[in-house]
Amino acid sequence: MEQRYLLGNEAIAHGCLESPVDFVTGYPGTPSSEVIDVLRSQKERSYYIEWSVNEKVALENALAAAWCGIRALCTMKHVGLNVAADPLMTSAYTGVTGGLVIMSADDPFAHSSQNEQDSRCYAHFAKLPCLDPSTIQEAHDMVRDAFPLSEELGLPVIFRPTTRICHSKGDVRLGNIISSARKAEFKKDPRQYVVIPAHTRILHKKLNEKQSAVKKRLVELGYNTCSVRGKKLIVASGIAASYVQEILPDTVSVMKIGAYPIDESWLKEAVRKHESVLVIEELAPEIEEQVRQVAGNMPVHGKKDGYVPYEGELSLPVVAGIMVKAGVLKKNPYPDAVPVPNLPVRPPILCAGCLHRAMFYAIKRVYKDAIYPSDIGCYTLGLQLGVVDTTICMGASITVASGIAKSGEPHDVICTIGDSTFLHTGIPGLMNAVYNGADMTVVILDNRITAMTGHQPNPNTGLTACGLESIPVSLEAICRACGVTFVETVDPYDITGTMEILKQAKSRKGVKVIIAKQLCVITARRAGIKRGRYMVDPDTCTACGTCIKFGCPAIERTAEEKAVINDLCSGCGVCARLCPAGAIVREVKR
Amino acid sequence: MKKAGFDILIVGIGGQGTILASNILGEACLIEKRHVQGAETHGMAQRGGSVESHIRIDGKYGPLIAQGTADLLISFDLLEALRYSHYLKQDGTIVTNSHLVLPTSVFMQNLEAPREDAIIGSLKKHRLCLLDAEQIARDAGNPLSVNVVMLGAASRLMPLKPESLLEAVRRSVPKKTIDVNVKAFEAGQAAGNTCT
16 A cells, blocks of 8 residues: 555546546546546556547447446546536436446636536436545545446446545555456347337336435445534535534534435434534535435524525635534634735736737737637636637537627627637537528637646647547538638738738628637647747837737836846747837847 | 644745645655645646645645645745735744746736835735745756745745655656756755745
């Protein structure tokens, strides 16, 4: 047994190797991405692994592998489970023979997400078991054991860590990595795998009949426990259970919920040993609703009476405050600390030399008063540049653009979408816009990588998850095949040429596509591509502020209001082309 | 309430190497066979934004340090030291790089640029150790090892043996850069011993 200091996601990946897993799929999404990143970079692999095109594709591939009797893992972030919801709901009916673990990482406080949905609700909805770790060690152990659990129950298991598990670190006890000897075999059984009405009605009944056995088994396995120490009970789950443990008085009972569905009779018996209950969980009142059902007349505190917030994430001081309000703790041991006010913010920004900034600049110049739907990726940061008017979910830039264009709204519509997002769920929207005759422009920001989540390859990159060469898709050909006649590829660093193409697009009717092609600066740097840096000639600089407004972190303003270029410059040269005085020039090597 | 462990908050700007610094501290805890918990910023927030790494030595429960309770704040940027100073407990210590990178928001939104002397003035409410980590890193042979210089400078304030930390540096950095990082750590240590 080995002890290591690991990121939660690294520990989860290790748990899968100990199981061992045979088949891995997923689509990157914070905070889930590192699990596949760790698994795909293992030197020796006895499993198949892929980055899939989207979460629905990923889950269907993994489900098929589990139908062949091997162990499959499918990873995604919480909102990815919406995309995969179609196969998810019916996978509970068909069940699995090999273990299938669906990791859906939740993001309370939406650190890097468009919403705060709770994957436990999906498990409830689909009637699938769900494991909810409260520490990194538990996450490691749970995912390792989730595969045999899935096989035993014959059901996919949803594994739901949150950001504070995935992106926390801790000392973790690890087991040995084993290589798999399982052989895939698909045993034909149409009654199980062909969900025509006659079959699915029976499958639904069987799924319902299974539920009470599932609940009993989860209690037996020790995922849900109650330690009776007094008349007051705190029920907690996930990372909130860790916060409770840290400050819990000795005389208060604690119930920890690590798995769903919860067995009602067990819950009722444990709750009824107390006089009052406080339920502390992040996001949805999943446990609280059940506790209220079994508590009878006993007072229950939680979200529904305003003790615990529905939104955001919990923390030690917040949990302590809740415990004080519920009379479990005398006073909050954490001081009221106030941040220093009015400091200039430092939000994440597009990198120096990022193609998106150049493209956004050109778009704003040519399409001055347009509406700018956008999408999910690094380029959402274009919000700071005033060129992102909407984002809702993956692929929705194109559909929102066509909806606005078709609504009768008189302004031009030009939307932006990244290459990976376009391939994920953008294509049907493009086809729809052409088919239904929308007037709009689509800009595909093509940096050939899924950058924001940590530079995962996609079908446009020319590499698989394991680094094998693949045939890159042709974005041009896809767009033409959708019926787009105006498809132009530009280099956004060539700002003048790019603006010329944008003007052409603006003057035409129908759906126009512009593909802005340039490597992500981070991948370019890693690939050893070096461009000379630029500098400002202070004598020529007129302090007009044009380059400052471009918003590149490599350009700073001096005390004399002039511009100066710092070490972050990656040599894209866009600012040199923008400077009306011609004051920005290539740095001369000394 | 009496705190069990020792809580360190490392802050900086995405790309300055806070994650490696946290890995080194975690490794040092493993060497001394102590529990450790941590939390850090990943994903979108890393793109040049303000980032934080929590490390809780002897931590057994949650990974997050509560505001007003950190024992030690290590900052790779002067402005970020001030931004996170409310995390520090009353008698805690700040070890910070004296270098300041102005956020792009200052130029884009025409905000008033914070003045270094004013920031230092505010930080002096706490015990403060200020050092030019860029210069120390450059002198030690690698301008990119600011993070390791800062750990070295703060090392005497941590409940970890210097030899554990040094071994953790060796284990955590890329093999080719071990020598230069060991030098950076030692140079930071020397600077930390003399800073007030």
